[in-house]
Amino acid sequence: MNNREVEKKIKKAYSHITAPDIIDSILSDCETQKGNVVMMEKKNRTPLFKGLALAAMALIIVVGIFGFNYYEMNYKAVSTIAFDVNPSIELKVNSQDRILEVIPLNDDAITVIGDMDLKGSDLDVAVNALIGSMIRNGYLSDLANSILISVENNDPEKAAQLQQLLSDEISQLITTNNFDGAVLSQSISENDQTLRNLASEYGITMGKAQLIQQILSMNPLYTFENLSKLTINELNLLINDQNVGNVTSTGSASDKNYIGNEKAKQIALQHANVSEANVSYCNVKLDYEMGAMVYEVEFYVNGTEYDYDINALSGDVMHVKTEQKTSPAQSDGQSNIPANSSYIGEAKAKQIALGNANVSESVLSYYWIEMDRDDGNIIYEIEFYAGNTEYEYEINALSGEIIKAERDQEENYPSYNTSNGSNNVSSDTSNHSSSSNNGNAQTSSGITADRAKEIALSHAGLTADQIRKYEVERDYENGIIVYEIDFKSGNYEYEYEINGTTGAIIQSKREFDD
Amino acid sequence: MILLNQSVSTDIDDIVLDQYLKEIANGNKNALADLYSMTSAVVYGFILSILKNSHDAEDILHDCYVSIYSATQNYRSGGRPLAWIMAIARNLCLLKIRERKKNADYPYENWEQDIADKKDVSAEDMIVLKDCMKNLSDEEHQIVYLHAVSGFKHREISQIMELPLSTVLSKYHRALKKLKACLE
Known part of the structure; x- marks a missing residue:
């Protein structure tokens, strides 16, 4: 049975899967999503809870009349206020806006609080002290100026009021320190169990969890896990002045720690060796990819699109992609590759790709080629590795023109044991024949079956x-x-898969043979 | 109103999909319904291959299209739209799996049963689904689904799964070898 037959059987078995018809429920949930998020939180309250709240309020009034509301006023937390910068601090506040408790939620927060005892002080005094300490300790600075304020209070009006008050106060406090702050503020609901679970699972505040969820709803290609590791300033940069749900934003996040849009653009243009005068469109955007903040630089020169990912801290070129935008020819809707004797052939296509990449055959690992149809053109798709760089090419099968060239540096590239004999491999590609199935044939670009045997035996130590x-x-x-x-050998059965081009061991297995 | 497309393969026109996504970004809900009928089978199959439980898969399928609806503003055409959708589905599945790990005796893996109840399922189909796919690791299973069933290219799979191409290729070939051994 060949691979194609196996694939066919799998495809057939899976063809019995049909999706449930749940589009109506999806459509009705989309309606709610576009509404105000605060509305949703209110909706969660059950009538029973409302009844209890009313009863509690009535009780407070009765108790108040008799002058016994001393406890309620002084010792009951009515608001929880969380500050996230990278230090995350939670404040429990009573109805008189006095601090009942200061809770550090991470190590940075412990540093910020130091030996300050803020219990019993007024909220504005405490905020002043904490922001001051964050600035002194360098958590808030010219380089990272964002802070997230999350207010939780059962009374949405009071919450909104506190949110506004704190936002103004903190903006002002930061500005007097010779740089502009970027303040994000939001209200959160303590009853949100999903948020509480996420927050405790990732060790962050509910406020930060809510902010991350809102960013995810705008861009679901980020993962919660990755974003949970970012600072508020980094998250604020990703938000990039877009409107996020019920978050109020003032000021802009500082990108002074990074090389900046202009510099990123210059690096990309220089790398592509094009002058700015020839660029017809250029867009630079900060993004988070593969565990790093990057500038995505996109521009066009004479119908060729360039896409760069530039490391935002170091300015290293992490990823380059160029693509020629040809006018899409009319596709006849067939996926088969029409027979045509004037195709340049796989060997020639390989030569073109390697020549363009300036990579010699002897340093290749993992070479792959396939014919495909793209925008009505017949192309060769080629992929290969050299060192820790991955190359991808699309070559017009008739003209040999390079339609697309992409190179990508892998950071976590798995290391292969390349054979010692790889130096002997001829780099002459012109005679390469892929049709040879004779196990002992020496192809010009690969290793012999005998050499493969040597590699396996030496790995097995036999x-x-x-x-x-x-x-x-x-x-x-x-x-x-x-x-x-x-x-x-002995009581063991050995299985190896050896790459016929590089001699790398793809798979090895030793099993007790009973 | 909606005719569900029964196909799990991706004979899906990227240009049409791009157009749907643009209209969804403008708030056109009919476009979302059209997108659903065109893509839900292939997306559902992928989710099922990860979660292996039809109840969970239905939940995630729901969340996936709600996510798509709110995220289309940020979708940049140019890439393959279906790969974008599959990556969203996979992210949601990974969150679900994390959530599951908390209750260890979660009764999952009921999905073959759902298929067995359907008409036209041959004995060989059940062997493929029940016996052969079981031999694969989760990642191998997903890669085989994306390539053999959905028709994605290996390099597209490497983007969806966030794995180096070399890993995708070697896992794919290892998986096919296991399947071959099982079917022979």
């Missing part, structure tokens, strides 16, 4: 006279030549 039932099969799958080797 000599040829110690093994029996030796079998080798040369397979050609999706452009990769693989030697599949099986043999036995």
Whole structure:
């Protein structure tokens, strides 16, 4: 059975899966989503809860009349206020806006609080002291000026009022320190169980969890886990002045710690070797990718689109993609590749790609080529690795023109044991023949079956006279030549897969043979 | 109103999908319904291959399209729209799996049963689903689904799964070998 047959069987088995018809429920939930988020929180209150709240209010009034509301006024927390910068601090506040408790939620918060005892002080005094300490300790600075204020109070009006008050006060406090602050503020509901679970799971405040959820709803390609590691300033940069749900934002997040849009653009243009005068459109955006803040720089020069990812801290070029925008030819709707004897052939396409990448055959690992249809053109899609760089090419199968060239540096690239014999591999590609299925044939660009055997034996720590039932099969799958080797020694059965081009061991297995 | 497309494969026109996403961004809900009927089978199959529980899969399918609706403003056409949707689905599944880990005796893996109840399911189909796919690791399973069933290219899979291309290729070939051994 060949791969195609296996794939067919799997596809057939899965064709019985049908999606449930839940579009109506999706559509009705989309309605709610576009509404105000604060509305949703209110909706969660059950009539029973409302009844209790009313009863409690009536009780407070009765108790108040008799002058026994001393406890309620002084010792009961009515608001919880959380500050997130990177230090995360929670304040419990009573109805007189006095501090009942200061809770540090991470190590940075402990540093900020130091030996200050803020219990019993007025909210504005405490805020003043905490913001001052954050600035002294460098958590709020010219380089990272964002703070998130989350207010929780059962009375939405009071919450909104506090939110406004704190936002103004903190903006002012930061500004007097010679740089402008960027203040995000929001109200949160203590009853939101999902938020509470997320917050405790990732060790962040409910406020930060709510902010992250709102960013995710705008861009679901980020993950909660990744965003939970970012500081509020970084999150604020990702928000990039867009409107986020019920978050009120003043000031702009500082990107002074980064190289900046202009510099990122210059690095990209220089790397592409084009002058700014020839650029027809350029867009620079800060983004978070593969665990790092990057500038995405996109521009066009003479119908070619360039996409760069530039590391926002170091200015390193992390990813480059160029694509020629040709006018899409009319597709005839068929996915088959029409037969045509004037295709340049796989060997020639490979030569073009390697030549353009300036990579010699001997340093290749993982080479893959496939014919495909793209915008009505027949192309060769080529992918390969050299060192820790991944290359992708699309080459017009008739003209040999490079339609797309992409190179991508992998940071967590798995290391392969390239064979010692790889220096002997000829770099002559013109005679490369992919049709040879003879196990012993020496192809100009690969290793022999004997060499594959040597590699497997040396990995197993055995000599040829110690093994029996030796079998080798040369397979050609999706452009990769693989030697599949099986043999036995002692009570063990060995299985190897050796890359026929590089001699790298793709898979090795030793099993007790009973 | 809606005719569900029964196909789990991606004979789906990217240009049409792009157009739907643009209209959804303008608040056109009919476009969301059209997008759903065109793509829900392939997305649902992928979610099912990760979560292996039809009840959870239905929840995530729901959340996925609600996410799409609120995120289309940020969708930049140019890439393959279906890969964008699959990446959203996968992220939501990973969150679900994290949530599941808290209650260890979660009764999942009921999905083959749902299919077995359907008409036209041959004995071989059940062997493929019940016996063969079980031999694969979760990642192998997802990669095989995306390539063999949905027709994604390996490099698209490497973007959806956030894995290096080399890993996708080697996992795919290892998985096919296991499947071949099971079917022979």
